[in-house]
Amino acid sequence: MLEFGLANRGFTVALVIGLLFCGMATVPALSALRLPGNDQGYSPVQPIAYSHRLHAGELGISCLYCHQGAESGRYAGVPAASTCMNCHQFVSSTIAAQRAEDEAAKKEERSPKRVISSELKKLYDALGLGSDLKRVPSKELKPLAWERIHKLPDHVLFAHGPHVKAGVSCQTCHGDVQRSERVRQHSDLSMGWCVNCHREVNRNGVDGKPVHASTDCSACHY
Ligand code: HEC
Ligand code: HEC
Ligand code: HEC
Ligand code: HEC
Ligand code: HEC
Structure with a gap:
């Protein structure tokens, strides 16, 4: 499992290390940017009171049974x-x-x-x-x-496939959905969140397995 709190608390450190080693001052500088319209915590009422706690928690239905696209595609899908x-x-x-x-x-x-x-x-x-x-x-x-909860801006390239294949759990990014009556946006979906995790997994791997998650602008932007 990835240490999320740690990654956040170590943010200033990451920033300094980033400036020293990266040679690209723009990445850490922009990582600190929290743009308006950050919908962390957003949890709209849905047309049916569908409960993840009941279905994914109590009944133990796999996330991929309903969100198949997450395994290899860009969108997890509803x-x-x-x-x-x-x-x-x-x-x-x-x-x-x-x-x-x-x-x-x-x-x-x-x-x-x-x-x-x-x-x-x-x-x-x-x-x-x-x-x-x-x-x-x-x-x-x-x-x-269904009301959409997570939404990245159009200029960002994100796909579920590489993350799920590399072994990043749904919960790392979405929190304990299987304990929630209603889904909420767990992470802030900021650029800093993405880039900090990419640095963190490049240092420590995912469950000890080495990965290479790009920090190039073009990996995430058109
Ligand atoms: C694998 C089986 C399964 C699937 C797939 C499934 N459900 Fe359910 N669902 C159940 C079971 C079993 C219950 C009843 C649990 C109980 O007795 O409390 C239930 C209960 C519910 C309830 C509560 C009913 C009430 O009277 O309070 C709602 C609402 C619901 N499901 C909606 C959905 C929706 C919407 C979907 C599709 C997105 C879905 N379910 C997919 C098995 C399933
Ligand atoms: C039986 C089907 C079913 C299962 C199993 C299921 N989900 Fe869902 N999921 C839905 C439906 C329907 C919605 C849209 C309504 C809502 O937000 O509750 C949804 C919405 C979501 C959203 C928010 C989508 C958005 O609009 O941004 C996330 C995140 C999510 N699910 C993650 C998970 C995770 C993680 C698991 C496993 C722990 C899981 N789901 C298991 C049916 C399912
Ligand atoms: C690395 C972080 C990360 C992981 C791991 C992850 N997600 Fe997501 N998820 C996101 C982001 C970011 C978005 C918003 C994507 C967008 O707007 O294009 C999203 C959106 C969604 C949505 C709604 C929109 C869509 O893409 O269809 C659902 C449903 C969802 N995720 C379910 C899951 C499930 C189920 C898993 C595990 C199998 C999972 N996610 C794993 C970050 C993640
Ligand atoms: C929890 C950690 C984590 C978060 C958060 C995260 N990623 Fe990743 N990302 C990874 C891992 C692990 C890989 C897979 C690297 C591999 O396959 O070697 C990856 C791969 C990717 C790739 C495929 C290209 C590549 O570098 O391998 C893209 C594009 C990407 N991520 C974009 C994003 C974006 C955009 C966000 C934020 C919205 C994000 N990621 C958030 C861990 C994360
Ligand atoms: C790992 C993924 C990732 C990488 C690498 C990345 N970005 Fe981003 N970037 C994002 C995400 C996600 C957002 C949207 C954040 C938000 O809306 O809060 C973003 C937002 C931005 C914005 C703000 C655009 C606006 O909406 O006003 C700019 C500018 C930007 N990035 C430039 C860059 C540059 C330049 C680089 C390379 C030095 C870079 N990004 C590398 C994920 C990434």
């Missing part, structure tokens, strides 16, 4: 509603709510109804499904409009 349906064609409420209904039905000697929670109804509405979870042709399709 899953389509059809990915949710792999499970939610069967699970339409909490397991506890359905179990309570099943028991009530048994007592009342009737057949149990399918319980649909208000949050999951939003998923079915987006897909134009009715209460039997079958497509209702007259219902309009409304793709889920």
Whole structure:
């Protein structure tokens, strides 16, 4: 694991070392720059109260199951509603709510109804499904409009692939997402954050494995 706090506290040191050895005064100088519009901590309300704590934490679903692109691509991507349906064609409420209904039905000697929670109804509405979870042709399709949280400026080149392949964990950059009800922007996404980590991994490797992460302007800028 990378020592993040350490990298930040050692920032002044890194700056001085950078000036001495780098021969490029611009990199450390710009690293100190914190541009306006830094959205660290940003955590918008999402169209469905989807919980990473429940899915990635409690249920233990792998991050890559829903964010496949992160393995080799530029973008991690956000899953389509059809990915949710792999499970939610069967699970339409909490397991506890359905179990309570099943028991009530048994007592009342009737057949149990399918319980649909208000949050999951939003998923079915987006897909134009009715209460039997079958497509209702007259219902309009409304793709889920997830609010984007992380966004680098257009002049920056970042790809998930090389980071994930080199063994940098999602949590190093995104924090303990699997413990959060709602995702927030964990890192400040500043140039200093990128460059400091590149220097740090070039010195210490990732989990002891040597890497070379470029600090050339052209590696990260068009
Ligand atoms: C079952 C699917 C699923 C799994 C598993 C999952 N995610 Fe997500 N993730 C989503 C959805 C849906 C969103 C968009 C809504 C939101 O922000 O909660 C999202 C959003 C995110 C975002 C914010 C994207 C943005 O807009 O900037 C990050 C970061 C993220 N996930 C990381 C992770 C990590 C790390 C893991 C594993 C610990 C993980 N996710 C597991 C479905 C999933
Ligand atoms: C691998 C299976 C799986 C996938 C994929 C999955 N879920 Fe779930 N989800 C579950 C299970 C199981 C529960 C019920 C847990 C419980 O009993 O509390 C659940 C619960 C929920 C709930 C809470 C329901 C309530 O009534 O409070 C919401 C909302 C939800 N999921 C949304 C989503 C969305 C949106 C996606 C796609 C981005 C998704 N899920 C993908 C298995 C899955
Ligand atoms: C080296 C740091 C780093 C690592 C490691 C990392 N991310 Fe990201 N992630 C970012 C940055 C930076 C952005 C914003 C990218 C942009 O705006 O182009 C981002 C954006 C995202 C997004 C939303 C936008 C998109 O790219 O689709 C999701 C979802 C996400 N990351 C999930 C993950 C998951 C899951 C993992 C682990 C498999 C992971 N990230 C690993 C830094 C990282
Ligand atoms: C937690 C440490 C860490 C952070 C933060 C980080 N990187 Fe990296 N970066 C790496 C590692 C490790 C590699 C892989 C080096 C290798 O494969 O030898 C890498 C590789 C890259 C590459 C591929 C080219 C190359 O040098 O190998 C680019 C481009 C890149 N990073 C851009 C960024 C940008 C832009 C940011 C900030 C938005 C960022 N990185 C943040 C650790 C990090
Ligand atoms: C490892 C990745 C990385 C490297 C290497 C890098 N930058 Fe950056 N740079 C970034 C990121 C990320 C931002 C956006 C930060 C923000 O918006 O807060 C940025 C922002 C900038 C900006 C500010 C642009 C604006 O929005 O006003 C300038 C100028 C800049 N970089 C120049 C350079 C120069 C010159 C070099 C080489 C000496 C360099 N960068 C090397 C990642 C990098």
